[in-house]
Amino acid sequence: MTSEYLPPRGMRDIIGVEAELYEYLFSEFKRTAKSRGFSPIITPTVEYFKLFEAKSGEEIRNSMYVFEDKAGRVLALRPEVTASVVRVYLRTLRALPKPIRLYYIAQCFRYEEPQHARYREFWQGGLEVLGDPDVNADLSVAITASEFLDNIGVKHVYIVGNVSIYRSILRSYGVDESSQDHILHLIDKERIESAIEEVKLKGGVEAAEVVSKILSIESLDTIENYLYDLKKALGELYERTLQEHYRTRDFINALRELGYQVVFSSRLVRGLAYYTGLIFEYKTASGDLEVSIGGGGRYDGLSTVYNGPFEYSTGLALGLDRIALVLSNSFKPQRVECIGVIVLKDVPISVGYRILKLIPPSFKSFVYRTRSLSKGLEYTNKVDCDFTIIVGSSEYKQNKVLVKNMRTGVQVLVDMNSLPEFLFLQSKFSNLK
Amino acid sequence: MTSEYLPPRGMRDIIGVEAELYEYLFSEFKRTAKSRGFSPIITPTVEYFKLFEAKSGEEIRNSMYVFEDKAGRVLALRPEVTASVVRVYLRTLRALPKPIRLYYIAQCFRYEEPQHARYREFWQGGLEVLGDPDVNADLSVAITASEFLDNIGVKHVYIVGNVSIYRSILRSYGVDESSQDHILHLIDKERIESAIEEVKLKGGVEAAEVVSKILSIESLDTIENYLYDLKKALGELYERTLQEHYRTRDFINALRELGYQVVFSSRLVRGLAYYTGLIFEYKTASGDLEVSIGGGGRYDGLSTVYNGPFEYSTGLALGLDRIALVLSNSFKPQRVECIGVIVLKDVPISVGYRILKLIPPSFKSFVYRTRSLSKGLEYTNKVDCDFTIIVGSSEYKQNKVLVKNMRTGVQVLVDMNSLPEFLFLQSKFSNLK
Numbered sequence: 111m112t113s114e115y116l117p118p119r120g121m122r123d124i125i126g127v128e129a130e131l132y133e134y135l136f137s138e139f140k141r142t143a144k145s146r147g148f149s150p151i152i153t154p155t156v157e158y159f160k161l162f163e164a165k166s167g168e169e170i171r172n173s174m175y176v177f178e179d180k181a182g183r184v185l186a187l188r189p190e191v192t193a194s195v196v197r198v199y200l201r202t203l204r205a206l207p208k209p210i211r212l213y214y215i216a217q218c219f220r221y222e223e224p225q226h227a228r229y230r231e232f233w234q235g236g237l238e239v240l241g242d243p244d245v246n247a248d249l250s251v252a253i254t255a256s257e258f259l260d261n262i263g264v265k266h267v268y269i270v271g272n273v274s275i276y277r278s279i280l281r282s283y284g285v286d287e288s289s290q291d292h293i294l295h296l297i298d299k300e301r302i303e304s305a306i307e308e309v310k311l312k313g314g315v316e317a318a319e320v321v322s323k324i325l326s327i328e329s330l331d332t333i334e335n336y337l338y339d340l341k342k343a344l345g346e347l348y349e350r351t352l353q354e355h356y357r358t359r360d361f362i363n364a365l366r367e368l369g370y371q372v373v374f375s376s377r378l379v380r381g382l383a384y385y386t387g388l389i390f391e392y393k394t395a396s397g398d399l400e401v402s403i404g405g406g407g408r409y410d411g412l413s414t415v416y417n418g419p420f421e422y423s424t425g426l427a428l429g430l431d432r433i434a435l436v437l438s439n440s441f442k443p444q445r446v447e448c449i450g451v452i453v454l455k456d457v458p459i460s461v462g463y464r465i466l467k468l469i470p471p472s473f474k475s476f477v478y479r480t481r482s483l484s485k486g487l488e489y490t491n492k493v494d495c496d497f498t499i500i501v502g503s504s505e506y507k508q509n510k511v512l513v514k515n516m517r518t519g520v521q522v523l524v525d526m527n528s529l530p531e532f533l534f535l536q537s538k539f540s541n542l543k
Numbered sequence: 544m545t546s547e548y549l550p551p552r553g554m555r556d557i558i559g560v561e562a563e564l565y566e567y568l569f570s571e572f573k574r575t576a577k578s579r580g581f582s583p584i585i586t587p588t589v590e591y592f593k594l595f596e597a598k599s600g601e602e603i604r605n606s607m608y609v610f611e612d613k614a615g616r617v618l619a620l621r622p623e624v625t626a627s628v629v630r631v632y633l634r635t636l637r638a639l640p641k642p643i644r645l646y647y648i649a650q651c652f653r654y655e656e657p658q659h660a661r662y663r664e665f666w667q668g669g670l671e672v673l674g675d676p677d678v679n680a681d682l683s684v685a686i687t688a689s690e691f692l693d694n695i696g697v698k699h700v701y702i703v704g705n706v707s708i709y710r711s712i713l714r715s716y717g718v719d720e721s722s723q724d725h726i727l728h729l730i731d732k733e734r735i736e737s738a739i740e741e742v743k744l745k746g747g748v749e750a751a752e753v754v755s756k757i758l759s760i761e762s763l764d765t766i767e768n769y770l771y772d773l774k775k776a777l778g779e780l781y782e783r784t785l786q787e788h789y790r791t792r793d794f795i796n797a798l799r800e801l802g803y804q805v806v807f808s809s810r811l812v813r814g815l816a817y818y819t820g821l822i823f824e825y826k827t828a829s830g831d832l833e834v835s836i837g838g839g840g841r842y843d844g845l846s847t848v849y850n851g852p853f854e855y856s857t858g859l860a861l862g863l864d865r866i867a868l869v870l871s872n873s874f875k876p877q878r879v880e881c882i883g884v885i886v887l888k889d890v891p892i893s894v895g896y897r898i899l900k901l902i903p904p905s906f907k908s909f910v911y912r913t914r915s916l917s918k919g920l921e922y923t924n925k926v927d928c929d930f931t932i933i934v935g936s937s938e939y940k941q942n943k944v945l946v947k948n949m950r951t952g953v954q955v956l957v958d959m960n961s962l963p964e965f966l967f968l969q970s971k972f973s974n975l976k
Contacts, residue, residue: 115634123631124585147909152557177610198556201548207925246912367893460800476580479679492640
């Protein structure tokens with residue numbers, strides 16, 4: 111019978127302390143983003159499927175919730191938000207001074223086999239910078255995300271790579287863009303042999319050798335030296351690829367100078383097909399397990415996929431469900447002092463709500479109405495109130511209330527007019543203990 | 544070409560000041576709900592269609608986004624959240640001390656013809672109380688919503704009704720529940736003649752006369768007197784109907800005692816089929832137009848529709864899009880003082896981010912990197928910064944920065960170490976002006 115009460119497979123009900131943790135993450139993320147000059151954007155949960163069709167990457171494309179509305183429009187539950195942000199940029203934001211900084215908190219959807227901490231509906235906190243070619247834009251999103259993670263106490267390391275060298279090589283050897291996307295997808299899935307096979311098929315043996323070689327390189331300096339060797343092969347793409355390499359280097363150096371731990375990985379390729387250059391991931395240690403808690407990168411020119419003019423762009427998204435999981439054992443919701451107001455049944459109920467308005471805003475408070483004082487006290491005790499205010503008919507007639515300190519059990523009769531001051535002092539006193 | 548950049552028909556992109564207004568509404572709603580003892584709940588955006596099939600009401604049922612997932616499960620984008628809350632209650636919350644107070648902020652979906660301020664995706668802020676038969680539960684949600692509306696400056700009046708008298712009468716005359724739902728739906732749509740016809744058809748001429756009569760009554764006292772006349776016709780339902788009537792009376796009296804404006808309407812019937820008794824709506828005046836900005840009511844026993852045990856329940860939802868529209872002309876986002884840090888290209892970019900960490904948290908701040916100081920100042924001026932901090936190579940070498948007050952144009956060379964104190968004082972000084 112209980113199966114009837116379940117949410118759809120792979121989705122969740124978030125309640126109790128976990129819901130408070132999510133709200134804490136949402137508000138901390140927003141606060142940090144705002145303090146670094148990012149502005150909010152709220153895009154539709156549902157978009158036209160075609161928005162995601164081109165560049166979300168084949169894994170995501172195959173795991174989207176796609177459906178038709180009653181007029182036959184093909185819609186999709188968003189698998190991610192960047193495509194929407196670029197759409198809104200093209201529609202309404204182009205005239206703003208650049209760079210444009212945007213943040214969002216949004217639930218996204220992927221139809222995958224549910225696994226531990228992978229849900230079909232999941233929450234992302236994202237940062238995007240549009241209109242800035244400089245590495246500063248990449249640093250701006252990365253460091254803001256790091257500040258958020260630092261604020262909430264999530265230790266993290268950066269894994270940094272750059273897909274431009276693959277894209278440049280493949281393009282030089284005549285591999286078209288959608289084949290590039292597929293090859294990068296295979297590398298992302300760690301199907302290296304299949305990836306190399308595909309390069310061989312589409313770009314020839316030499317291209318396959320180059321890609322193979324790059325995949326085996328572990329240091330940034332070695333990449334740089336190898337890039338010099340590739341000058342001829344890359345031709346007109348050489349300069350741009352070198353600049354992208356410098357971006358990776360500058361990005362990593364700046365993060366290290368600021369005290370962050372950074373690992374370079376030539377094999378890092380993220381699941382989204384719109385990345386064009388620098389990419390990075392955040393990892394955290396959860397128990398013995400390294401967990402990816404988000405990432406991002408450059409998606410310069412994604413605007414052209416939607417027939418817009420070319421625009422520089424970079425961004426990231428953090429997986430808030432993963433982060434919530436990392437914090438789930440340590441998170442303690444901030445305790446707010448609580449006052450229950452018990453109104454006995456022979457007193458007008460509006461009196462209870464008048465009293466609520468007298469309670470200092472630092473407390474949380476509610477009205478409980480009952481014929482039975484002991485039932486009322488049982489409730490205020492169960493929900494962990496610090497004080498219970500009791501109004502029976504005799505108190506009501508005297509314009510007084512009985513205030514019970516639930517920790518000490520002491521009860522005091524207080525004049526209604528001096529209630530705010532009394533509670534303020536009680537609260538100070540109880541905090542000092 | 545621009546049509547390519549549009550969101551799905553009837554949905555919206557929320558940006559700029561409007562996005563800040565939404566975030567303000569979200570956070571004020573949460574703050575108020577928490578301060579009155581409500582706890583957050585986050586339910587899936589997508590539910591099994593069958594959750595809404597039974598009791599969402601025919602208008603909503605016909606305007607849901609329904610689709611199958613890849614395994615053939617029939618899903619729906621939630622048209623409202625109460626059904627999900629009851630599902631979660633039955634699944635996991637039953638053992639909590641009652642009443643249980645929950646709040647949510649959630650986007651919901653209805654496939655209707657788009658109209659002014661009616662969107663296919665819309666935002667609701669909701670409050671629910673489970674496990675309390677007393678009118679105090681109804682007051683608790685209503686007054687908390689009023690406090691939220693008062694806090695954000697939205698004047699509102701209550702329209703209050705009660706569907707139990709219709710349901711009792713119809714049931715007494717043998718009209719089954721789904722016909723009751725349909726008749727109430729017709730009344731809600733102001734198709735009074737069709738409603739009466741339907742009552743005649745299903746319950747007979749006498750039932751139609753009674754319903755007709757009740758629809759014509761304008762005062763609560765007249766309803767009460769008429770109820771006494773109906774004692775025989777109502778039979779065993781009489782006592783419960785009378786109690787529901789007293790609930791309406793007590794609800795209205797308490798609200799009036801607290802200074803709220805309340806209008807009783809026997810014709811008020813809301814679109815959701817799960818209401819069983821007291822119902823109410825919030826109206827606000829926007830220009831010449833009275834606008835409904837939300838409402839709620841008793842849905843005792845909705846739990847049994849999902850084969851759970853009977854539970855008392857009441858709640859409401861506010862339409863945040865409507866409220867945003869009401870506030871759209873008057874809302875001014877809280878201005879946060881802004882500092883732009885311009886790092887010239889011969890200075891390590893990490894220096895800019897070191898400086899950000901020195902800036903007091905009351906400011907918003909960002910790093911702008913450029914070869915051209917004038918381009919940098921043009922940007923910090925455009926985005927309305929109060930101060931610009933400039934680091935060129937000569938300042939960098941001296942461990943100093945140049946601080947420019949963007950209002951006065953005055954520039955001061957400041958030692959990096961005394962920057963926090965300097966900014967703190969500057970900010971105090973500029974606030975005093």
